[in-house]
Amino acid sequence: MKKLINKPGDEVGEMIEGMVLAYPNIVRRIPGWNTLVRADAPTPGKVSLVTGGGSGHEPAHGGFVGRGMVTAACAGEVFTSPSVGQISAAIKGADSGLGTLLIIKNYSGDLMNFGAASEMTDTEGGKIDSVVVNDDVAISDPERRRGIAGTVFVHKCAGAKAEMNASLPEVKAVALKVIRNVRSMGCALTPCIVPSVGKPTFELGPDEMEFGIGIHGERGTRRDHVRSADEVAAVLTNACADDLGLKAGEEAAVMVQGYGATPSMERFILYRAVNKVLQERGIRIDVSWVGEFMTSLEMAGASVSLLRLDSELKSLLAAPCETIAMKQC
Amino acid sequence: MKKLINKPGDEVGEMIEGMVLAYPNIVRRIPGWNTLVRADAPTPGKVSLVTGGGSGHEPAHGGFVGRGMVTAACAGEVFTSPSVGQISAAIKGADSGLGTLLIIKNYSGDLMNFGAASEMTDTEGGKIDSVVVNDDVAISDPERRRGIAGTVFVHKCAGAKAEMNASLPEVKAVALKVIRNVRSMGCALTPCIVPSVGKPTFELGPDEMEFGIGIHGERGTRRDHVRSADEVAAVLTNACADDLGLKAGEEAAVMVQGYGATPSMERFILYRAVNKVLQERGIRIDVSWVGEFMTSLEMAGASVSLLRLDSELKSLLAAPCETIAMKQC
Numbered sequence: 149m150k151k152l153i154n155k156p157g158d159e160v161g162e163m164i165e166g167m168v169l170a171y172p173n174i175v176r177r178i179p180g181w182n183t184l185v186r187a188d189a190p191t192p193g194k195v196s197l198v199t200g201g202g203s204g205h206e207p208a209h210g211g212f213v214g215r216g217m218v219t220a221a222c223a224g225e226v227f228t229s230p231s232v233g234q235i236s237a238a239i240k241g242a243d244s245g246l247g248t249l250l251i252i253k254n255y256s257g258d259l260m261n262f263g264a265a266s267e268m269t270d271t272e273g274g275k276i277d278s279v280v281v282n283d284d285v286a287i288s289d290p291e292r293r294r295g296i297a298g299t300v301f302v303h304k305c306a307g308a309k310a311e312m313n314a315s316l317p318e319v320k321a322v323a324l325k326v327i328r329n330v331r332s333m334g335c336a337l338t339p340c341i342v343p344s345v346g347k348p349t350f351e352l353g354p355d356e357m358e359f360g361i362g363i364h365g366e367r368g369t370r371r372d373h374v375r376s377a378d379e380v381a382a383v384l385t386n387a388c389a390d391d392l393g394l395k396a397g398e399e400a401a402v403m404v405q406g407y408g409a410t411p412s413m414e415r416f417i418l419y420r421a422v423n424k425v426l427q428e429r430g431i432r433i434d435v436s437w438v439g440e441f442m443t444s445l446e447m448a449g450a451s452v453s454l455l456r457l458d459s460e461l462k463s464l465l466a467a468p469c470e471t472i473a474m475k476q477c
Numbered sequence: 478m479k480k481l482i483n484k485p486g487d488e489v490g491e492m493i494e495g496m497v498l499a500y501p502n503i504v505r506r507i508p509g510w511n512t513l514v515r516a517d518a519p520t521p522g523k524v525s526l527v528t529g530g531g532s533g534h535e536p537a538h539g540g541f542v543g544r545g546m547v548t549a550a551c552a553g554e555v556f557t558s559p560s561v562g563q564i565s566a567a568i569k570g571a572d573s574g575l576g577t578l579l580i581i582k583n584y585s586g587d588l589m590n591f592g593a594a595s596e597m598t599d600t601e602g603g604k605i606d607s608v609v610v611n612d613d614v615a616i617s618d619p620e621r622r623r624g625i626a627g628t629v630f631v632h633k634c635a636g637a638k639a640e641m642n643a644s645l646p647e648v649k650a651v652a653l654k655v656i657r658n659v660r661s662m663g664c665a666l667t668p669c670i671v672p673s674v675g676k677p678t679f680e681l682g683p684d685e686m687e688f689g690i691g692i693h694g695e696r697g698t699r700r701d702h703v704r705s706a707d708e709v710a711a712v713l714t715n716a717c718a719d720d721l722g723l724k725a726g727e728e729a730a731v732m733v734q735g736y737g738a739t740p741s742m743e744r745f746i747l748y749r750a751v752n753k754v755l756q757e758r759g760i761r762i763d764v765s766w767v768g769e770f771m772t773s774l775e776m777a778g779a780s781v782s783l784l785r786l787d788s789e790l791k792s793l794l795a796a797p798c799e800t801i802a803m804k805q806c
Contacts, residue, residue: 153706154706154746169748170733206741374479408741411775413533414480417495419499423499436499446738448479476804477804
């Protein structure tokens with residue numbers, strides 16, 4: 149295992165410490181926890197958005213903490229849900245008295261721990277509500293669909309709505325609208341190595357790749373030989389667009405993101421092909437995000453997310469934000 | 478070779494096409510060339526900054542084209558200098574009649590081709606001048622030092638100065654000040670694979686790493702066994718600070734950047750250690766950049782850059798910019 153780390157097991161705390169040291173004007177740490185909150189929290193007049201999950205998905209989730217996106221993000225151990233106590237401390241640390249929306253990805257551990265924290269946390273009169281993201285079309289049953297990169301569109305749109313001093317029901321309505329209209333699918337060229345485990349999460353031959361991976365270094369739903377960027381783009385983009393029922397003339401936001409070890413050059417080569425597939429389908433692309441948003445340690449691979457847009461979501465996506473990983477003026 | 482590409486040899490053109498399709502409000506392509514210019518070029522009243530080099534260093538260089546950074550960036554084939562004709566077309570495409578500063582990294586191919594383009598290009602009365610970046614302290618002879626990640630500090634500061642409608646001599650003076658005051662050093666945990674070659678640039682054992690690498694997938698100046706993030710940070714940071722003669726009480730900007738396959742988590746773990754080394758030396762850190770700025774395809778590894786600051790450079794670093802890879806409000 150070759151990684152720029154110190155002792156396995158220390159990686160999450162040291163990463164959180166590094167983020168605060170590098171960007172103290174954007175984030176601070178909730179004492180005693182691997183949780184980042186906005187440097188200016190609590191923010192009077194604003195509903196707070198609390199999210200998180202296991203670590204290893206950086207920049208998600210702490211990289212999206214800040215003005216116009218999420219208020220607090222809990223970082224569990226690598227690929228492990230944050231604890232109930234940690235989530236409860238995040239809710240309290242972010243609370244401005246106007247209510248909290250928990251943005252949860254559809255994994256049993258996250259559902260259980262965010263749910264329990266929601267029940268056991270007393271806030272200053274603010275209600276706690278939640279939404280569950282399940283954008284991964286690689287799983288056919290919507291109840292079992294995982295939350296993956298499309299979650300960052302929820303952070304952006306709901307965060308922009310909260311920044312405008314909207315009420316908790318209004319912020320939740322935006323989050324639910326994004327969830328109904330976003331789909332994602334990913335592929336991997338390599339597995340990754342969890343530091344405390346020290347060996348690859350699965351084996352993959354030199355000419356093989358996986359389609360339909362999640363974000364925890366697991367195998368996908370289908371193994372294939374290595375395909376060209378154009379072929380990969382067609383598989384991922386059509387799966388999302390078909391499931392979403394996206395029709396010619398509709399507008400969409402597109403996210404093409406690498407899983408950690410896929411360099412910028414390949415992300416743009418893939419984006420070019422995704423763009424062409426959508427153009428052929430007559431979809432109008434309003435906004436594109438190409439980068440790293442929800443990774444899986446140093447896995448090589450990428451995912452495509454499509455979000456159907458209306459005028460409200462377009463303006464929320466375009467709204468200003470200032471976080472470590474995303475800035476809009 | 479596992480990469481999200483199509484035909485080897487097509488990767489640069491397809492990447493450039495993807496960048497323009499994704500961010501048409503920021504960049505456009507100079508017809509017939511793998512060269513990006515600001516979408517709004519030529520920009521009246523502003524000196525133009527033209528840079529570039531081989532591809533494989535993304536987001537450098539095209540990711541830094543835009544308001545407040547560089548005006549145009551030429552992308553050569555992977556790890557290969559752009560041609561004289563390409564650079565000449567970039568100078569003309571960016572020219573607003575007020576002069577051009579070429580920002581060249583210290584490699585013989587770049588020096589030759591940018592130099593020839595400078596001599597053979599007729600602009601509308603604007604002078605063409607140039608600076609050469611040589612921030613890599615892994616090479617002891619300053620004449621032979623390569624230009625690596627510290628170049629992006631030159632793009633930012635000189636770009637901010639040009640955006641303020643400064644004259645060509647004023648913009649050049651800022652670029653030279655950054656070059657005098659910036660030092661970098663990198664390390665690698667893995668080699669990388671040039672698409673048209675198809676095999677790793679060098680061999681490295683499972684417990685080995687290289688210190689003093691450049692940005693072209695080459696071996697470093699010293700091989701070692703794999704060190705902890707804290708040890709790596711100490712080697713890279715002290716080498717830069719010592720060479721720069723950075724004294725307690727001085728202020729610096731810090732860049733910690735991954736070479737392509739080093740995930741965000743490891744970059745922040747490394748940054749934490751760099752920050753501690755600098756604190757122990759009594760250096761005051763004014764601004765930190767942690768991310769990917771000047772990569773080497775999908776190489777795993779990282780570099781550290783230090784820039785000594787004065788009040789002018791501080792305000793130029795803080796000035797607004799809007800490019801694909803860097804936005805400041």
